[in-house]
Amino acid sequence: MVEEQKSTEELIFNAALSVFQRKGLAGARMQEIADEAGINKSMLHYYFRSKELLFRQVFLMSFKQFSASIIPLLNQPVSWEEKIPLVAGHYISSMQKNPDLPLFIINELRHHPDEFVNIVTHNGIRDTLFISQLKEGIEKGEIRKIQPIQVMVSIISETVFPFIARPMLMHMTKLLDTNWDTFIENRKEIISEMLIKYLKEF
The missing domain is CATH 1.10.357.10 (Tetracycline Repressor, domain 2)
Incomplete structure (x- = not known):
């Protein structure tokens, strides 16, 4: 169960990174991220309550990886x-x-x-x-x-x-x-x- 949750979170993260890179925070839509991840929007909201929260985690992780x-x-x-x-x-x-x-x-x-x-x-x-x-x-x-x-x-x-x-x-x-x-x-x-x-x- 833990591995499955980790896999889903990684799927969402990669999909969100792709969408946010193309469209930024303002232009991205949660439905588009869900579609890219191959999951429904309800599941996306289960893992991340809002687009802003998801964006913050994606951005911070991207910056840390780039810098560290x-x-x-x-x-x-x-x-x-x-x-x-x-x-x-x-x-x-x-x-x-x-x-x-x-x-x-x-x-x-x-x-x-x-x-x-x-x-x-x-x-x-x-x-x-x-x-x-x-x-x-x-x-x-x-x-x-x-x-x-x-x-x-x-x-x-x-x-x-x-x-x-x-x-x-x-x-x-x-x-x-x-x-x-x-x-x-x-x-x-x-x-x-x-x-x-x-x-x-x-």
Whole structure:
């Protein structure tokens, strides 16, 4: 019984994530989520009393997965130079699997910043080995004087933006779907090279 309930909740969660990513909180309908999950609306309301409650759980889980999944990489016992391509590659690979997720998260954070500020504040990035390594490098004069968190912001923005702006980029550069993956794969190396060069050469 417990396994069946867990399976149904997971089915609802995945269906809700798909609908919310496409339409946001305002545009989504509980009936549409129920249809996507293959259950009736009454069962959906049994598990989640309201659309707002379901949305909050889906959004918070999505954000935590997007944010927290990077912490183990940042704490790996390798140099900061080795971590930059690992982190860039991880973000890009994650978004290739779920390209609608970045825009979904950004839109909802923009519309409801106060509700989710605690997640951002306590995501753990500031306490990672990667940030400590950058601070140590700066103190020794091996790295350009910069706020370490700026490095993470640069990695995230450089990896997330192409997915958010994909239609515009494909039109501007005449990219086809067949070579979009190649374009994105190249980003991993370009981002890493630019950022490491910037930090070390000053």
